[in-house]
Amino acid sequence: MKKTRFDIDWKRGETIKAEEIVFIEAQGKYTQVFSSRGSFFSDCMLAVWEKKLENDEFIRCHRGYLVNRRYIVRIHDKEIELKNGARIRISRRLRKETMKRYREYILNEA
Numbered sequence: 001m002k003k004t005r006f007d008i009d010w011k012r013g014e015t016i017k018a019e020e021i022v023f024i025e026a027q028g029k030y031t032q033v034f035s036s037r038g039s040f041f042s043d044c045m046l047a048v049w050e051k052k053l054e055n056d057e058f059i060r061c062h063r064g065y066l067v068n069r070r071y072i073v074r075i076h077d078k079e080i081e082l083k084n085g086a087r088i089r090i091s092r093r094l095r096k097e098t099m100k101r102y103r104e105y106i107l108n109e110a
Contacts, residue, residue, distance in 0.1 A: 018058075022071045022084055024049050026064040034086070057105060061098040062091045069105040 020035045026046040033040055033049075042049070050058070050066055057069040061080060065088050073081045075098070080088045090098050 018053055019068070019070065021053075021058075021068055022082060023068060023086065023088060024066040034084070059098050059101050061094055062089050065089070069102060072102060075099065075102060 016033075016035055016037070020037060022034045022036060024042075024046060025032045025034070027041070029043075029045060031042045031044060031046050031049060033042055044052075046064070046066060050060055053066065059067050059069055061067055067080055067082070067088055071083045073083055075081070075090070078090055080090060080098075082088065
């Protein structure tokens with residue numbers, strides 16, 4: 001995974017690495033970014049984050065979520081279980097692609 005860094009407005013202009021992002025949740029025109037260091041709100045829409053992270057290990061599993069594959073513990077029938085205990089829904093439309101991308105990740109890590 002490339003080492004993408006983002007300047008963020010929380011806590012006096014700190015930066016966050018893409019690998020620290022666990023998942024991003026859409027909240028209307030804004031997003032809430034959940035990271036290994038806490039969460040923060042962003043004025044970027046989910047589609048903007050998806051574009052920024054397109055070469056990193058993120059999966060769009062639902063219209064409202066973008067998940068870092070590194071933090072996935074397992075995928076259940078309709079949701080993803082993450083290392084931090086969060087459970088993220090998988091849409092029917094994106095289930096096949098979510099499973100495919102996660103399998104590719106597992107095979108590349110082995």
